[in-house]
Amino acid sequence: MAAPTFRAPKGTRDILPPESARRRALVDRFAAAAALSGFGELVSPIFEDLGVFQRIGEATDVVTKEMFDFFDKGDPPQHLALRPELTASVCRAFAEHRPVAPWKVWYEGPQFRYEQPQAGRYRQFTQVGVEVLGTDDPQADVDVIALAARFFESIGLGRVHLSINSLGDATCRPAYLDALTAHFHEHHDRLSAQSQVTLERNPLRVLDSKRPQDQEIIDAAPVMVDFLGADTGAHFDAVRAGLDSLGIGYDISPRLVRGLDYYTRTTFEFAADALESAQNAVGGGGRYDGLVEDLGGPPTPGIGFALGVDRILLACDAEEAFAPPRTAVSVFVVDVTGGGRALDVCERLRGVGIGADRSYGGRSMKAQMKVADRSGARFAVIIGEDEVAAGEVTLRDLRGDGGQRRVAADALVDEVRPPTPLSTIDEDT
RNA sequence: GUGGGCGUAGCUCAGUUGGUUAGAGCGCCUGGUUGUGGUCCAGGAGGUCGGGGGUUCGAAUCCCCUCGUUCACCCCA
Numbered sequence: 248m249a250a251p252t253f254r255a256p257k258g259t260r261d262i263l264p265p266e267s268a269r270r271r272a273l274v275d276r277f278a279a280a281a282a283l284s285g286f287g288e289l290v291s292p293i294f295e296d297l298g299v300f301q302r303i304g305e306a307t308d309v310v311t312k313e314m315f316d317f318f319d320k321g322d323p324p325q326h327l328a329l330r331p332e333l334t335a336s337v338c339r340a341f342a343e344h345r346p347v348a349p350w351k352v353w354y355e356g357p358q359f360r361y362e363q364p365q366a367g368r369y370r371q372f373t374q375v376g377v378e379v380l381g382t383d384d385p386q387a388d389v390d391v392i393a394l395a396a397r398f399f400e401s402i403g404l405g406r407v408h409l410s411i412n413s414l415g416d417a418t419c420r421p422a423y424l425d426a427l428t429a430h431f432h433e434h435h436d437r438l439s440a441q442s443q444v445t446l447e448r449n450p451l452r453v454l455d456s457k458r459p460q461d462q463e464i465i466d467a468a469p470v471m472v473d474f475l476g477a478d479t480g481a482h483f484d485a486v487r488a489g490l491d492s493l494g495i496g497y498d499i500s501p502r503l504v505r506g507l508d509y510y511t512r513t514t515f516e517f518a519a520d521a522l523e524s525a526q527n528a529v530g531g532g533g534r535y536d537g538l539v540e541d542l543g544g545p546p547t548p549g550i551g552f553a554l555g556v557d558r559i560l561l562a563c564d565a566e567e568a569f570a571p572p573r574t575a576v577s578v579f580v581v582d583v584t585g586g587g588r589a590l591d592v593c594e595r596l597r598g599v600g601i602g603a604d605r606s607y608g609g610r611s612m613k614a615q616m617k618v619a620d621r622s623g624a625r626f627a628v629i630i631g632e633d634e635v636a637a638g639e640v641t642l643r644d645l646r647g648d649g650g651q652r653r654v655a656a657d658a659l660v661d662e663v664r665p666p667t668p669l670s671t672i673d674e675d676t
Numbered sequence: 677g678u679g680g681g682c683g684u685a686g687c688u689c690a691g692u693u694g695g696u697u698a699g700a701g702c703g704c705c706u707g708g709u710u711g712u713g714g715u716c717c718a719g720g721a722g723g724u725c726g727g728g729g730g731u732u733c734g735a736a737u738c739c740c741c742u743c744g745u746u747c748a749c750c751c752c753a
Contacts, residue, residue, distance in 0.1 A: 254743095254744080257744075358753090360753095362750095362752080366746075445750095457749095528753055581712080613709080613713080617712095621713085621714095627712080629711075629712070641711090
């Protein structure tokens with residue numbers, strides 16, 4: 248490939264039509280689902296004070312080395328960072344504005360991590376998500392998980408499975424951490440070198456190791472669920488009962504500790520079995536009952552999730568689900584009299600909500616018909632000297648057997664306006 | 677940050693042990709059809725072989741560096 252002068256930076260990419268339309272449709276559908284569950288959209292800055300994100304976990308790579316951070320031009324300069332995730336931003340906004348609880352917001356947008364790109368992992372990636380702040384009712388957990396599960400169903404993704412776990416809280420987790428740490432130390436010498444390092448930094452994360460050498464020790468490790476106190480145990484039971492009552496299937500995964508330090512009690516993750524690559528998690532979330540307070544707000548429980556749009560679309564590819572929406576153009580105007588009449592006809596059609604397009608440059612009728620065909624439009628409107636002389640246009644059906652007839656120019660709009668407007672037809676999946 | 681694979685036309689790819697003007701399919705443009713797309717036929721445009729350096733009489737082909745990409749690790753959506 249020839250070397251262009253510039254290209255999209257490493258780990259970023261352009262998303263062109265029609266893929267961009269598919270992505271737009273996916274986000275729109277999520278927005279509609281969230282709204283239906285009572286969520287309002289939060290639009291927050293793409294960069295924040297670095298400190299906002301440092302609260303999400305001092306020991307995580309997301310904070311220690313994967314942040315796009317920079318200083319602004321103030322005096323003194325402010326240390327800012329492109330957001331690596333959105334939960335912290337939502338909590339910062341809550342602490343700043345103190346809205347009435349429970350506060351239910353959804354969001355979508357680009358996020359940034361300075362990582363080595365690979366399949367389903369980009370330096371700029373897009374997530375959609377929701378957060379509920381101000382309640383620790385386990386039914387809120389269920390509601391949130393159900394929203395994600397039903398969303399995956401609605402876009403036609405079948406091979407997605409849900410795993411849940413509870414990480415306990417400040418009253419019961421320490422005892423578990425002690426037991427876990429003791430267990431790993433007991434078998435320290437048999438752990439992989441990498442896990443030995445991880446153990447010192449965050450014992451929970453050793454549970455995440457996929458190295459075969461570690462599996463036997465991990466399988467024998469104590470599990471958090473056995474250490475839950477009365478309150479956290481009841482909460483977890485209630486979440487499970489709620490999911491059961493809604494018929495949402497799940498596995499309980501003791502290893503599901505997730506990456507960010509702020510999680511407490513419920514954690515969950517959705518994995519796409521259709522994705523062969525190592526990056527098969529299409530979404531995840533959990534409860535973070537201390538995060539708002541960490542960011543200077545009042546003690547406020549919270550639960551939410553984020554779904555990776557890029558990976559969901561990869562999974563849709565693998566399952567041949569969620570096809571790009573059909574073009575919004577239902578009429579293509581072919582004008583071989585100079586193009587001025589196409590200008591007028593398009594204007595009239597668009598004015599009444601009918602998608603219309605045309606070609607440029609005064610090309611031959613054959614050439615314009617080819618473009619009309621490619622456009623995906625239902626109809627071609629042909630304007631030649633004969634039609635002009637008769638005050639008519641030729642209306643040709645580009646699908647099916649392709650019949651055509653002459654109609655009065657003034658009647659065109661009514662002729663192509665269908666019982667249900669073509670421009671709003673939205674074929675599912 | 678670490679390790680491996682891969683970079684040839686807009687896309688997917690051939691290109692023999694290094695050897696003349698680097699090919700195919702699809703796509704695009706034009707024509708066959710001076711008023712008709714989706715099928716067919718013919719023709720055409722489009723490449724300093726990712727970039728730089730080196731070896732050689734000669735490099736798409738061999739070597740080094742670099743950039744990008746991809747897979748995996750680390751980590752994680």
